[in-house]
Amino acid sequence: MVTPPVVLTVAGTDSGGGAGIAADLATFAALGVHGTCVVAAVTAQDTTAVHAVHAVPFDVVAAQLDAVIADLPPVVVKTGMLATADVARLVARWCAGSPSRQLVVDPVLRATTGAALADDDLVRAYAAVLLPVATVVTPNAAEARALLALAADDPTPSRELAGLLAAQLAGPAVVLTGGPLGAPAASSSTCIDWLTRPGDEPVAIEHPAVATPNDHGTGCTHASALAAFLAHGHDVATAAARAAAYVSGQLVASRGWQLGSGRGPIAHTTDPNTILPRTTIPSTEETA
Numbered sequence: 323m324v325t326p327p328v329v330l331t332v333a334g335t336d337s338g339g340g341a342g343i344a345a346d347l348a349t350f351a352a353l354g355v356h357g358t359c360v361v362a363a364v365t366a367q368d369t370t371a372v373h374a375v376h377a378v379p380f381d382v383v384a385a386q387l388d389a390v391i392a393d394l395p396p397v398v399v400k401t402g403m404l405a406t407a408d409v410a411r412l413v414a415r416w417c418a419g420s421p422s423r424q425l426v427v428d429p430v431l432r433a434t435t436g437a438a439l440a441d442d443d444l445v446r447a448y449a450a451v452l453l454p455v456a457t458v459v460t461p462n463a464a465e466a467r468a469l470l471a472l473a474a475d476d477p478t479p480s481r482e483l484a485g486l487l488a489a490q491l492a493g494p495a496v497v498l499t500g501g502p503l504g505a506p507a508a509s510s511s512t513c514i515d516w517l518t519r520p521g522d523e524p525v526a527i528e529h530p531a532v533a534t535p536n537d538h539g540t541g542c543t544h545a546s547a548l549a550a551f552l553a554h555g556h557d558v559a560t561a562a563a564r565a566a567a568y569v570s571g572q573l574v575a576s577r578g579w580q581l582g583s584g585r586g587p588i589a590h591t592t593d594p595n596t597i598l599p600r601t602t603i604p605s606t607e608e609t610a
């Protein structure tokens with residue numbers, strides 16, 4: 323019997339179950355790591371919009387982190403929606419004092435459905451304290467532009483954005499993801515994530531683009547898969563390539579789903595065949 327490695331997600335909840343903690347823990351379970359979680363924010367969210375956001379009080383976030391690291395020290399930490407700059411500083415402090423762990427930062431700034439999920443203070447805290455202690459940073463193009471203090475409509479291509487961000491951070495690897503916000507890649511047959519480190523030429527991670535309305539949670543799933551593959555001992559390049567391929571597979575699995583009226587969730591189980599067909603669920607008469 324093999325004990326799974328422990329991975330921690332520090333993120334927000336999505337009541338619609340598409341993104342955030344739900345996507346992270348499901349991805350961890352699917353990829354054979356034990357998932358622990360620190361909830362930094364609660365969102366009222368569905369496939370169409372983010373309706374409300376509540377940042378969890380700082381002492382409650384800190385208490386969750388203390389509980390996990392005392393009893394279940396993670397080998398990899400993954401961050402998603404952090405909600406406040408204080409939480410970014412808290413995670414950065416702990417990670418800086420625990421150099422054996424790896425840190426995957428998905429700098430969540432905005433939901434696919436449009437709502438802002440971070441304020442200017444948090445953007446500054448990412449750039450100043452959290453990203454410099456990361457192993458890998460996984461922004462999409464819009465997030466990279468914000469972290470580089472470029473205008474939202476800055477035309478710098480994704481490949482160059484990845485290089486600029488890696489140079490600014492001077493440490494972590496950057497995987498600039500190529501989802502819908504990084505278009506036009508998603509409209510072609512392949513989707514490209516750009517992997518680079520300071521001073522290195524960016525390397526294209528190409529994987530099949532999937533035309534689907536069900537892409538809510540792709541960024542969370544990708545960063546969580548990357549964290550899980552790191553926890554299994556893969557290097558960053560391998561983990562990033564496997565995470566990208568994993569996302570494509572999960573998008574194929576959920577392509578025909580009709581969940582909600584907006585951007586439906588990416589599939590969170592590895593094998594869609596594990597979802598029972600309707601006919602196998604006993605009726606209430608049978609179970610009575």
Ligand SMILES: Nc1ncnc2c1ncn2[C@@H]1O[C@H](COP(=O)(O)OP(=O)(O)O)[C@@H](O)[C@H]1O
Binds near residue numbers: 503530540566
């Ligand atoms: N339609 C798609 N087909 C294939 N891969 C996709 C698609 N949309 C996103 N991805 C992949 O999902 C991962 C997360 O990227 P992205 O969607 O850009 O993140 P975010 O949710 O932060 O915007 C990346 O590996 C990206 O290439």
Ligand SMILES: Cc1ncc(COP(=O)(O)O)c(N)n1
Binds near residue numbers: 365541
């Ligand atoms: C709690 C939470 N975390 C992250 C995201 C980003 O995910 P997406 O880009 O798919 O909307 C989200 N919408 N909600």
